[in-house]
Amino acid sequence: MSDREPRIRRSALYLPASNERAIEKARTLPCDVVILDLEDAVAPEAKEAAREMAARAVADGGFGRRELVVRVNGLGTPWGEADLAAIGPAGADAILVPKIDDGATLRRYDALLAQAPAATRLWAMIETARSMFALQDIAAQAEATRLACFVMGTNDLAKELRASPDVGREGFVGFLSSTVAAARAHGLSAIDGVFNDIGDAEGLVRQCAQALALGFDGKTLIHPGQIDICNRAFTPGDDRIEAARAIVAAFDAPENAGAGALKVNGQMAERLHLEQARALLAMRAQIDEMG
Incomplete structure (x- = not known):
């Protein structure tokens, strides 16, 4: 069920779903994708309120041409199933699910989105050591599920590998390239992971160029100041x-x-x-x- 009509996904900005001002600002930013985050960016005590705010933001709309995605908490957490039950039917363009280790895990999420609108897609975070050995199995789920996009979670992957990626990410190139190959084999979009150093514009330019060379459609971002660099990098010159x-x-x-x-x-x-x-x-x- 991968996307039949390719969408422009040069820049995908994470925003905490608990921050109402950030959500309002996102409606005016030049990013291609807005990802309202219920997972890493939200403290445990704020999870339920953030879930309500995300559902309301989806219902209110106003994001224009921007693709609206909500990243939920994992099914192994106290909030995962409730996130899917609340956000699934709300009508977001996609639900982003974390730490997908294999095809079976992906199918569990897909089954819990049975009440979501048909147009709502499923995006999968590729961010675990186990997922690196199951990329084909995960990507193949696109044939029978809502799966439409892989999103690299390079910070979590680095943590599991006990690695410290620099700007060039030499030790990660094989993993990144394999993820793109698996995605393309099954008609999926592929978006690169975040660049952590907000003040290093030159480093972001270099990493965007690397992601483009590897075949990614775009890059996830953690700050609005990174959008313009990312958009320029992934726009054909x-x-x-x-x-x-x-x-x-x-x-x-x-x-x-x-x-x-x-x-x-x-x-x-x-x-x-x-x-x-x-x-x-x-x-x-x-x-x-x-x-």
């Missing part, structure tokens, strides 16, 4: 757009009808590059329409 237009024009030329491969601006372009070029142009057009 003019040079890529011009190259894509050249490929499309070459294959559309009458004299090249039926050609399987062409030389375009000194480089070999095959039909697979034509498909990629058209997708890139469609993405840029969608971003331009968003303003």
Whole structure:
């Protein structure tokens, strides 16, 4: 049940669902996705109030083109099932569920969303050592569940691995790439994890470039000040757009009808590059329409 129409997910901003002012501000921010967080960003004593606030925010709407997602607490906590019961029927674009170790865990969440609107998708946090060995099993659940997106939880993964990722995340590249591959094999979107150093703009630029090179659709963020950098990084630049237009024009030329491969601006372009070029142009057009 993965997304049939790809959505723009360059920037996905986490906000504590317990902070009413932050939720109101989110309705004006240029991020593509707003994630109201009931899990890590909310203290235990505030969980129930945050759940009510998130449900009310979903019902009130006003987020415009932004995709609205709610991250719930895990089923192994005192709040998980109540979160799903309250948030599921509210009509969010997606429910983000934490610490998915395997396909069976994903199916449990999906079953508890039976009363949610058909359009509500299920997003899965990939953030445990066990999940690294079950990526195919988890992604395959897209065929029969609401699953539509993987979200990297790099902080939790680093904790489990007892690793300390730097900006370049050299020790994590294999895990990141495997997650993208599993997602793509089953038509899922894939969003990278957060960058913790809010004041390090250069570091964020580098990590966004790495995520783009690995194939991620966008990145999760922890501060509004990170949005513009992230949006720029995941928006196809003019040079890529011009190259894509050249490929499309070459294959559309009458004299090249039926050609399987062409030389375009000194480089070999095959039909697979034509498909990629058209997708890139469609993405840029969608971003331009968003303003």
